[in-house]
Amino acid sequence: MKTAGAPRLSDDPFGALLDYERRSLVHVAGLPEQLDAPGLWRGVGYRVGDHRLASGFDEVIEILPMPQITPVPGAQPWMLGVANIRGNLLPIVDLKQFLEGARTVLHESQRVLLVRQPGGDVAVTIDELYGQRSFLEEQLVPVERLAEGRYAHFLDRAYRLGGDEWAVFSLDRLARTPEFRQAAA
Numbered sequence: 001m002k003t004a005g006a007p008r009l010s011d012d013p014f015g016a017l018l019d020y021e022r023r024s025l026v027h028v029a030g031l032p033e034q035l036d037a038p039g040l041w042r043g044v045g046y047r048v049g050d051h052r053l054a055s056g057f058d059e060v061i062e063i064l065p066m067p068q069i070t071p072v073p074g075a076q077p078w079m080l081g082v083a084n085i086r087g088n089l090l091p092i093v094d095l096k097q098f099l100e101g102a103r104t105v106l107h108e109s110q111r112v113l114l115v116r117q118p119g120g121d122v123a124v125t126i127d128e129l130y131g132q133r134s135f136l137e138e139q140l141v142p143v144e145r146l147a148e149g150r151y152a153h154f155l156d157r158a159y160r161l162g163g164d165e166w167a168v169f170s171l172d173r174l175a176r177t178p179e180f181r182q183a184a185a
């Protein structure tokens with residue numbers, strides 16, 4: 001069956017493929033030049049406690065389900081333990097407890113963000129994963145409203161998207177913080 005306007009594959013295979021590509025690009029949600037538009041920032045959106053946060057794609061190595069954790073005696077309360085992730089022992093940190101002092105309620109659908117830090121990767125717990133988020137410069141709001149307590153040290157800027165405010169959280173700065181790196185009690 002021949003599609004209207006499309007060459008038959010047997011007549012001109014290369015022409016047919018070019019036509020398919022041209023027609024499929026008409027339906028692309030965002031072309032690369034639109035996705036990297038000036039003033040556009042994209043990252044991974046998640047929740048820790050009551051805070052909606054986003055971190056850059058360059059800071060999150062991977063998002064994983066909560067691994068099986070082996071406790072480490074004598075560690076800080078926010079250091080949940082270590083986990084074997086593909087043959088590597090990684091520390092698992094309760095990010096909410098580190099930032100707020102309140103322990104995260106662990107559940108079956110819990111996720112961790114794998115973060116690179118000097119000396120090896122670390123996994124931090126999050127309460128909820130929202131996935132990719134994109135923000136424009138015109139959505140910027142003052143970050144000071146969201147920068148309370150220990151969060152203030154790690155927030156770069158904030159955006160309003162719909163009715164929610166999202167703070168950009170620096171996982172890189174977190175991983176370089178001396179207190180975070182010193183998990184021994």
